[in-house]
Amino acid sequence: MxxxxxxxxxxxxxxxxxxxYWDASKKALRQAFEAHPIEGYTSEEMVEHWAAAFREYAPTLKGTESYQVYLKNGKPTRDEQMGHTLRRVGVDDARHAEALGDTYGAMRNANLxxxxxxxxxxxxxxxxxxxxxxxxxxxxxxxxxxxxxxxxxxxxxxxxxxxxxxxxxxxxxxxxxxxxxxxxxxxxxxxxxxxxxxxxxxxxxxxxxxxxxxxxxxxxxxxxxxxxxxxxxxxxxxxxxxxxxxxxxxxxxxx
Ligand SMILES: [Mg+2]
Missing domain, CATH: 3.40.50.1000 (HAD superfamily/HAD-like)
Incomplete structure (x- = not known):
């Protein structure tokens, strides 16, 4: 060398x-979708939907007002990302999205x-x-x-x-x-x-x-x-x- x-x-x-971080994130996503399940979908399937929603949503974030919010506080974009995930399976429910986002954030930190x-x-x-x-x-x-x-x-x-x-x-x-x-x-x-x-x-x-x-x-x-x-x-x-x-x-x- x-x-x-x-x-x-x-x-x-x-x-x-x-x-x-990725290991903590993956575990936490599974735990969040197990804690707040979506009828008709396994937690693994929901993680796939989260991933697809992330690929669509994350690249649009920079340069927006959401990015300015995201810089200070991870919750709004985390919940928004869960909202996108739920809409992919035909569920429009801000409270469910927030519950998922909160559990994901807490468990990701706990798994780190x-x-x-x-x-x-x-x-x-x-x-x-x-x-x-x-x-x-x-x-x-x-x-x-x-x-x-x-x-x-x-x-x-x-x-x-x-x-x-x-x-x-x-x-x-x-x-x-x-x-x-x-x-x-x-x-x-x-x-x-x-x-x-x-x-x-x-x-x-x-x-x-x-x-x-x-x-x-x-x-x-x-x-x-x-x-x-x-x-x-x-x-x-x-x-x-x-x-x-x-x-x-x-x-x-x-x-
Ligand atoms: Mg890194």
Whole structure:
């Protein structure tokens, strides 16, 4: 493997980098549709409808008023998404949608787990580096996740899309992260699971990158479609490192 220079800081993505967000989400969706069933459909079938509704709805969100709401608070778009899901099966019931959305949100948080090597790696790195998080998503949900996982104490700098009003892959977010530690891009490492949101922008802006790839890294929104983790687009730049577990960082970062 290529050797890294001594780094000024290490930044992490949160969901599916440090914690198993997709696994928590999938379990929570099943639990929500079991708790608030729709007559004539199994919970598995309803998860498929949720996934199809997500694929239609999520791409329309950015640039709308709903996106501004979503940045602060995950509930309205979560409930709206459940409303779309129910209408796919001919049910128009805002209260049922809200009950599903609330159960999904609560169970997703309850199911959230750090990857088994996360604390070992954070402990080792924190002894010699400032650490930061750059995460996309609503402010309330991302803060809740950090609290649920008791992660805030590990990080000197936390950048949340919902709090900044802008998220990855926007350059502004990476520049803020550089400035707050007084580092040049080539003195920083970004660790993330998403090639599009984490790795490609970090490469473009001159950071070192560790792309963490796990077989479990498949969102529920691809249910019934491909079940492979995200791959790198043909011809797109290579990350500095491809890793398969957080523990691999201990071999590549000079402690
Ligand atoms: Mg992620």
């Amino acid at each position: 290529a050797a890294l220079p001594r780094l000024k800081a290490v930044y992490f993505d949160l969901d599916d980098t440090l914690c198993g 787990r750090l990857f088994e090597d996360a604390l070992e790696v954070l402990t080792a790195l924190k002894a010699s580096h400032p650490l930061g998080v750059i995460t996309n998503g609503p402010a309330d949900i991302q803060r809740q996740e950090l609290e649920t996982l008791d992660l805030e104490k590990w990080f000197d700098h936390v950048f949340i899309e919902g709090e900044l009003g802008i998220g990855k892959p926007n350059r502004i977010v990476f520049e803020k992260a550089e400035n707050v530690v007084g580092a040049k891009p080539e003195e920083l490492l970004f660790v993330g699971n998403s090639y599009a949101h984490d790795i490609r922008p970090a490469i473009n802006f001159g950071w070192h990158t560790a792309w963490i790839r796990r077989d479990s890294d498949v969102p529920p929104s691809v249910a019934g479609q491909t079940t492979k983790p995200e791959s790198k687009p043909e011809g797109a730049p290579e990350p500095t490192f491809v890793i398969h577990q957080l523990r691999d960082l201990l071999d590549i970062v000079q402690l």
